[in-house]
Amino acid sequence: MAKHTADSLGGAVLIRGTGLLGTSIGLGLSKAGAQVYLSDPSPSAQAVAVDIGAGAPLGEATTDPAVVVIAAPPDVCAAEIADALQRYPNAVVLDIASIKVALLEDLQKRVAAGELTAEQLSRYIGCHPMAGRERSGPVAARGELFTSMPWVICRRADVQEAAVNAALEIAHTLGASVSYMDTADHDASVALISHLPQIAASLVASRLQDTRPESLALAGNGLRDVTRIAASDPSLWVQILSGNAPRIVEILYGVREDLNRLINTMENPTGPGARLDIAQLMSEGNTGHARIPGKHGAPPQAFTKVTVIVDDTPGQIAALLADIGRIGINVEDLRMEHSAGHQVGMVEVAVVPGVRDTLIESLTEIGWKVVQ
Ligand SMILES: NC(=O)c1ccc[n+]([C@@H]2O[C@H](COP(=O)([O-])OP(=O)(O)OC[C@H]3O[C@@H](n4cnc5c(N)ncnc54)[C@H](O)[C@@H]3O)[C@@H](O)[C@H]2O)c1
């Protein structure tokens, strides 16, 4: 794919809200050569975003932006979008909030009340990058956050083509993989794909509140995999979950049914059909898991994983990656696990199956400890 350089954005980009997402977008766009301006009601969030290279303070802008990105918390997005549409009459305005139905309804009410015109609303396009972190604020931002990750554009019949094109240009410049979806479909999809996992992680992690340290010391990858996002910002997630409640609650009814069935089974685990019931739950999970697509929305690809033991000291992962690069093998994915109480880490490198043996042989030859 040709590298996007942000030339075709038609002018400067203003990012309002310089937290994790806004600053990550600023870093990615600035790196691609776009002129980015930043504003945030929190002076320190704005100053940090400027300091780490996400753009210049809005105060330095001499012309109006061509595109405004609203990267504020969901609760204030509608007001921010309406304000930007009015303040910048020629700009495309897009937001990246995690929920879209309530936001669009709010904007449509403003049109009905005469506060916004239909022309103004036609310059607004809703987007949702399906990439983030369990941390907030500009310090956690990464310019590469969106690389190869899904980016939803919520097309509507009343949206100007220029707005869709600007959203597409921004997503492509950030290296994201774009898909189109209508607003209602988007919120129904993320209820299952994003919001249920957050609830599940929080529910599991909340069980740990009073756990003895001796038990917690046994924590392995299973617990870490399932609970990573339980560290997410409560104030953001209150807005997301309450804003998409009608879609989420339908899914929770189904989860409640499954849980009730499992509880009944586990109360009498040797009773007739109990083991079959448990096996069925596990195999239904297997089926769902196998349907999660790989990178670029491609069908799940069975990458082979090679695990390498590294010293838990600075520079080890960089050295390993540099060696793999010299061997001429592309790393498809990478994860690092720390071994509790030991000064070593396990780096799991995902590669296409055809190169696995070469990788193991070459790394072993150089002196890396590969777990087989
Ligand atoms: N965190 C994620 O993983 C993720 C992923 C995709 C989309 N989103 C969406 O991105 C948006 C930002 O989330 P985040 O994780 O960057 O949050 P964050 O808390 O890191 O940053 C939010 C920033 O918005 C600022 N802000 C508050 N009120 C504002 C206003 N009225 N106008 C402009 N800025 C304002 C805050 O000062 C803060 O700096 C949210 O709408 C969220 O739903 C988040």
Ligand SMILES: O=C(O)C(=O)C[C@]1(C(=O)O)C=C[C@@H](O)C=C1
């Ligand atoms: O990876 C994470 O930490 C995320 O929580 C990212 C995630 C997701 O569910 O995929 C969370 C919420 C956003 O609206 C989009 C992305």
